[in-house]
Amino acid sequence: MSYSKPQLFFLTALRLLAGWHFLFEGFIKLLTPGWTAQGYLLSAQGPLAPLFQWLGNDALIGVSDTLTAVALSAVGLTLILGIWEKAGAYIGIAMLTFFYLAHPSWPGKPASGPSEGNYFIVNKNLVELAALGVLAWFPTGHLLGLGVFFNPQNQVQHG
Amino acid sequence: MDKHQAEQGASKGRRKALKGLIGLPFIGGIAAGAYAEVRKKQQEKDQILRELNIEAERPEIASDMSGDPIRIGIVGNGGRGQHLVRVLGFATSAWVQAMQEQGNTGALEAYQHQENLNVKLTGVCDVFEVNAELAQSASPDCKRYRHYEELVNSPDIDAVVIATPDHWHAPVAIAALQAGKHVYVEKPMTHKIAETYALREAARSSKAVFQVGHQHRQTQSFITAQDIIRKRVLGHVSLVQANTNRNSDNGAWQYRIHEKASLQTIDWALFLGNAPRIPFNREHFFRWRKWWAYGSGLSGDLMTHDFDRVNCILDMGMPRFVTASGGIYTHRDGRDVPDVFQAVMEYPEFTTGSSREAGLEKGMTFVYSATLGNQHWRETLLMGHDGTLELGNQLRVHADPNSTRYQHLIENGVIDPSVPIYAYDPASGNADGVTSATSKYFAQKGLLWTYRGGKRVDSAMLHLREWLGAIRNGTPVSCGIEEGFEEAMSAHMAGLSWKLGRRMEWDAGAEQIIALPGEDLDAMLVAPGRVIAGMMG
Numbered sequence: 001m002s003y004s005k006p007q008l009f010f011l012t013a014l015r016l017l018a019g020w021h022f023l024f025e026g027f028i029k030l031l032t033p034g035w036t037a038q039g040y041l042l043s044a045q046g047p048l049a050p051l052f053q054w055l056g057n058d059a060l061i062g063v064s065d066t067l068t069a070v071a072l073s074a075v076g077l078t079l080i081l082g083i084w085e086k087a088g089a090y091i092g093i094a095m096l097t098f099f100y101l102a103h104p105s106w107p108g109k110p111a112s113g114p115s116e117g118n119y120f121i122v123n124k125n126l127v128e129l130a131a132l133g134v135l136a137w138f139p140t141g142h143l144l145g146l147g148v149f150f151n152p153q154n155q156v157q158h159g
Numbered sequence: 160m161d162k163h164q165a166e167q168g169a170s171k172g173r174r175k176a177l178k179g180l181i182g183l184p185f186i187g188g189i190a191a192g193a194y195a196e197v198r199k200k201q202q203e204k205d206q207i208l209r210e211l212n213i214e215a216e217r218p219e220i221a222s223d224m225s226g227d228p229i230r231i232g233i234v235g236n237g238g239r240g241q242h243l244v245r246v247l248g249f250a251t252s253a254w255v256q257a258m259q260e261q262g263n264t265g266a267l268e269a270y271q272h273q274e275n276l277n278v279k280l281t282g283v284c285d286v287f288e289v290n291a292e293l294a295q296s297a298s299p300d301c302k303r304y305r306h307y308e309e310l311v312n313s314p315d316i317d318a319v320v321i322a323t324p325d326h327w328h329a330p331v332a333i334a335a336l337q338a339g340k341h342v343y344v345e346k347p348m349t350h351k352i353a354e355t356y357a358l359r360e361a362a363r364s365s366k367a368v369f370q371v372g373h374q375h376r377q378t379q380s381f382i383t384a385q386d387i388i389r390k391r392v393l394g395h396v397s398l399v400q401a402n403t404n405r406n407s408d409n410g411a412w413q414y415r416i417h418e419k420a421s422l423q424t425i426d427w428a429l430f431l432g433n434a435p436r437i438p439f440n441r442e443h444f445f446r447w448r449k450w451w452a453y454g455s456g457l458s459g460d461l462m463t464h465d466f467d468r469v470n471c472i473l474d475m476g477m478p479r480f481v482t483a484s485g486g487i488y489t490h491r492d493g494r495d496v497p498d499v500f501q502a503v504m505e506y507p508e509f510t511t512g513s514s515r516e517a518g519l520e521k522g523m524t525f526v527y528s529a530t531l532g533n534q535h536w537r538e539t540l541l542m543g544h545d546g547t548l549e550l551g552n553q554l555r556v557h558a559d560p561n562s563t564r565y566q567h568l569i570e571n572g573v574i575d576p577s578v579p580i581y582a583y584d585p586a587s588g589n590a591d592g593v594t595s596a597t598s599k600y601f602a603q604k605g606l607l608w609t610y611r612g613g614k615r616v617d618s619a620m621l622h623l624r625e626w627l628g629a630i631r632n633g634t635p636v637s638c639g640i641e642e643g644f645e646e647a648m649s650a651h652m653a654g655l656s657w658k659l660g661r662r663m664e665w666d667a668g669a670e671q672i673i674a675l676p677g678e679d680l681d682a683m684l685v686a687p688g689r690v691i692a693g694m695m696g
Contacts, residue, residue, distance in 0.1 A: 016182065020189060027193035033201070076189075080182040148179035 003143070012140045015079050018131055022092060023076025029069035036065050044102040052102045071095060079135065082145010089136035096129040203573050207580050210568065211556075214386045222628030224277045229627055230300075232282030232316040232340075234307050234331050235323030236290040238414070239345060243320050243372075246273065246620035249280045249297035273620060276627055284310045286426040287444075289419050306429065311335040318630060320623075321345060322372075324453040325460075326434055326685075329354035336361040336369065341630050343623060345372040346467070347459035347650050348643035351681045352672060355647045362640035370626040370636045371643035373467040377621035380554045383583050384472045384541075391512040392556060392581070393543030394564055395520035396473065401465035402537040403457065403529035411490045411498060411531040412448035412460075416441050434685075442493075449494035451654075451685050456496030457529045458483065458653040465527055465539065466504075467638065467646045468550070472541070473511065475523065476645050478504035481663045483656035489532030495688040498531040502653040514545055514564040527653075546580070556581040648672070654684055660691040 003011065029035045041056025041064065055064045071091060078088025105119035117124075141147030231247065233240050245254065250270055258267050283294035284304040295301045304310035307327075311319055311334045318341035321331045329349040335342045342362075348371050349355040362369040375381060387393065405411065420441045427439045434452040437443070447453035448460055455463075469475070485500035504525040513520040528537075541548040545562040549555040558565040560576040568574040622638075629636045652663040652672055664673045674680050683690050 012181075016185060019182070020185060023186070023189050024193055027190060028197060031193055031197040077186070080185050080189075082179075082182055144178050144181050146179055146182070148175055 003138075003140075008140060008143060011135070011138050012144045014131060015082065015085065015135050015140055015145075018092070018128060018135065019076045019079025019081075021076070021128070022072050023080060026069050026071075026073030026076055029065075030073060035069070036061060037068055038065075040102065046101055046104045046106070048101045052098075068095075082141030082147050083150075085139055085141045085145070085147075086136050089132040092132045093129050093136070096125050096132065100125040100129065206573055207568070210565075211387075211392050211581055212390055213383065213392065213581060213583075222624060222634065223632055224275070224624075224627065226277070226631060228277050228279045229341075229630060230279045230281040230315055230317045232284065232304070232310045232313070232319050233280065233294055234284045234310060234319060234321045235327065235345075236283055236285045236294045237287075237322065240285070240290070240320070240322035241293060243322055243343075243345075243619060243623065244280060244294060244297060245270065246617050247276060247278055247280065247320075247623060248273070249294075249301075251293045251297045253293065253296070269617065273617070274624065276620075276624055278627065281315045282310045282313060286430045287417070287420070288424040289417060305426070307331050308334060311338045311340050316340060318343070318368075318627075324430075324447045325350040325455050326453045327432055329358045330432065332369075333358055333361045336365040336367055339365065339367055341368045341626070343370045343372060343626050344643075346646065347455050347463045348647040349651075350453075350455060350459070351684060352648070352651050353681055355644060355651070359640050359644050368626060368629045368636060369640050369643075370622070370629070371467075371638040371640075371646065372619070372622065373464070373471070373638045373642075373646070374618040374622040375464065375468055376471050376637040377618040377625065380551065380583060381468065381471055383554055384548060384550055387548060387554070387556065387581075388472055388511055388541075391514070391564075392546055393511065393541060393548055394545030394559075394562065395513045395515070396511045396541050396543040397520070397523055398542045399469050399473070399523065399525045399540065400537075400542075401469060401525070401527050401539045403461045403465070403527075403531075404534045404537060405531050406534035410534070412446055412454075412494075413490075413492075414445050416445045420444060446494075449490075449492075449496055451495055451687060454496060455650060456654060456657075457485070457498070457500035457531075458502060458657065459647075459650045461529060462500070462502060462527045462653060463646050463650050466525070466649055467642065468539065469525060469541070470642065470645060471637070472550070473509075473523075475506050475509050475525070477665050477667065478525065478649055478652070479507055479665055479667070480505040481649065481652040481656050481665075482661075483653045485529075485657060489530065497657060500527075500529045500657065502527045502656070504649065504653075511543065514562070520544065554581070554583040555579040651680075651684060655680055658683055658686070658688075658690050660689070 038056045038061050041052045041061070044052035044056075054060065072095070075088045075092040075095070078084045079092075100123070105123040106121060139147070142151040142153075233244050236244065241251065241254070245251075255267065255270075258264075280294065280298035280301045282302050282304055283291050284307045285291040285294070291303045295303060302313075302315065304313065310316060311331070319331070319335040321328055321335070321342065321344040323331060323345075325347055327350075328344050328347070329351070332342050332344045332348075333354070336358075349358055388396075422439050425439070425444060427444075430444060431437070443450060443453070448456075454460060481502060481504050483500065483502040485497040487494060487497055488499045490498045504527075506523045506525070508521065509523040510521050511523075539550040541550060544559065545564040546559055547557045549557075556579055558569065558574045558576050558580045560569065562569070562576075565574050565580075569576060574580055625634075625636055628634050648665070652665065655672065656663045665671075666673050672680060
């Protein structure tokens, strides 16, 4: 896939920014001693609340915490490095769907905590989810990222 | 390949490498940023925790429950009595069935997994046949005694649990202690002033173990709060506020009247005891908390919880002055105890220590405020010059923006007064130095449950266990006769202040509530409603 220069610039910027966000969240969770998503999961709202409360129970919470932190970091790495970005974007979309459904910004559902903005159905999780969809279908890693080394069109011709 | 081609190739290679590795610097930056962020937070947290030096959990006093089972008699097997008997290990089949019907598997599991306290339920005395039979259905060894005197003097009883209406607490407890039986008596410890002295005398002169049923003494967060006061985290506490907010019939003591209640099933004369003789009255029997003749109103029934909660943390003892006000504003149903009630207790000499110049800070007021017509949650707050403690099942300490002790840390930005400097959630077993707004949002309170090693336990079970441990091993109890004396006397002062419409004063030297010449304070305390002229009812 080839892009005009502005297309490539903004798509790559979007990839790096989303990757930054995921990777930083993942690293903070991995590095913070005693970090847990238990409060977040147990206070889940919406139709899937029982599922999240199950994921947050004492027996499973260790697995849920590790998976969350590792998956966030992995998604961040694929986007920033520009390799396997489609897989990374899909995992990211799945995670954001979970985050959105755990505390949906629907009328009548209480917020999970003090909010920095005002949301009606659409919140930042949903916007980032759509952004990852764009990144999955408009990849840039083969032009600016580790994908360059695996892109046959980019092989330097020798002699 | 000529030189030019080679240079072109090398340049292409470099460009390709640059394009391919565009993400790497970002990863380095993000990793460094995350590490610095976590390290900074951890250092701030460590600095605050070092400064506060609070001991979140102390090791339990080991209670060896082995040996011969302790044989227990229950006097008063109503709602509270049945709860106490259940945490001792004797749930009725009716309760098990009710929990199954309600789908309350949590309560059933908690009951099945509760610790074996190695006790037998060998006796019950209840003036209502149905309640006595319930105890017998829970334990095959349980014998019914028609009169409490027979129960406390029985050779088959080692220890007595008293959960009668308030006016029977002291008479039964004194009889049991005089018979050499260990006593666990529900709050308020007494109903009148004179019997408070008599019970203290009986407990002091007996070798038996005496415990008042303020189970929140076992609440982990309150034990942590004691250390917070010891470490002078709050500075000089000048104001304490505690509250009761309820807005339900059950909360206003409108209990269910049992369909089997009649003169055939209830020993009415024994129920009345030292209360005025009146004809059989089902409502008085089941809703006795609504009348001074048997109960103690908000001051004895609910303020005692909060008084003892604070007393177990501050150990402030008897107030010098008590002023109370309120009325019957939400349940004008014939009751004569107030349903909206405020009491102000003054402690002019009390201090929790000061971070300021000597002599500047001394004295504290405890304000209790209650309504049975609104259930909006109000925090229990201990307010000091250096910080405020929010007290519930979880704890939060906020530094005061004008604190002397934390001035330096606030100026350095280590402490943000808008965020708690200490939060303790016994459910997680972790103490947290700096908490987020979200964790604050998740906080909650409970009086019935507490936590040990992160596990939820019934605090009444722990309180009974402490009493049984004291009987077996001679270990101390946390709410003995001295604590009970302070709880009961301060409640009597508040009740009297409401009834008499004046400030009551405690004479610490003579250990007496000061009465005017000719006043019989006990008669006034149990008289219906208010006794001041023009303010009857």
